[in-house]
Amino acid sequence: MGGTEPAVLRARLEKAAGASLELAFRPMFGGMMGYVGGRPFASLSDVGLAFKLSAKDRAALLEVPGAAPLRYEPNSPPSAQYVTVPEQILGDDSALADWAHRSARHVESLPVKARKRRPA
Numbered sequence: 001m002g003g004t005e006p007a008v009l010r011a012r013l014e015k016a017a018g019a020s021l022e023l024a025f026r027p028m029f030g031g032m033m034g035y036v037g038g039r040p041f042a043s044l045s046d047v048g049l050a051f052k053l054s055a056k057d058r059a060a061l062l063e064v065p066g067a068a069p070l071r072y073e074p075n076s077p078p079s080a081q082y083v084t085v086p087e088q089i090l091g092d093d094s095a096l097a098d099w100a101h102r103s104a105r106h107v108e109s110l111p112v113k114a115r116k117r118r119p120a
Contacts, residue, residue, distance in 0.1 A: 004045070004046050004047065004048050004049075005046070006031045006032045006044040006045060006046070009044040009048070009049045009090075010025055010032065010034070010044055012049070012090060012096065013034065013042065013044070013049065013096065013100060015093065016093040016094075016096035016097045016100065017096075017097055017100050017101075018097070020097065020101070021036050021100060021101065021104055022036065022037070023035065023036060024036075024038075025044070028043075029045070029072075030045065030046070031043065031044050031045030031046065032044045032045075036103075036104040036107065036108070037104070037107070037108055039107040039108065039110070040052065040107065041100075041103045041104055041106075041107045042100070042103060043070060043082055045072065047070070047071065047072060047084065048084040048085060049084065049085045049090065050070040050079070050082040050083055050084045050085065051082065051083060051085065051099055051100065051102070051103035052081045052082050052103055052106065052107055053081065053082075053083055053102060053103055053106055054102075054106045054109075057099075057102045057103075057106065058081070058083055061083045061085075061099065062083060064086050064088070064089065065086060065088075066086025066087055066088065067083055067084060067085065067086045067089075068083065068084050069082070069083060069084075070082035070083060070084050085099060
């Protein structure tokens with residue numbers, strides 16, 4: 001597959017998901033965050049594509065060779081929710097779409113966080 005540029009990862013994810021997921025993307029810290037239904041579900045950065053997953057799906061993805069908890073820096077603590085997607089899944093539209101849908105179902109099941117109001 002090659003390439004961990006956020007724009008390349010975005011194109012890969014959009015191609016795999018097709019019209020089955022309504023995706024949006026916003027810049028974030030030199031990379032971008034992917035949203036489904038207005039909720040963050042994917043991190044796209046120079047360390048790769050990572051999905052926010054349920055505990056069960058997180059454990060399943062971590063069984064795939066090359067998958068790892070997301071770390072933006074080698075010395076930073078691993079993410080408790082996001083897992084980087086290995087190359088073999090990035091190169092397989094069907095597998096990538098499956099993991100994108102698992103992530104989307106997870107974030108859509110989470111309670112909506114109330115936005116903090118700023119004082120006037």
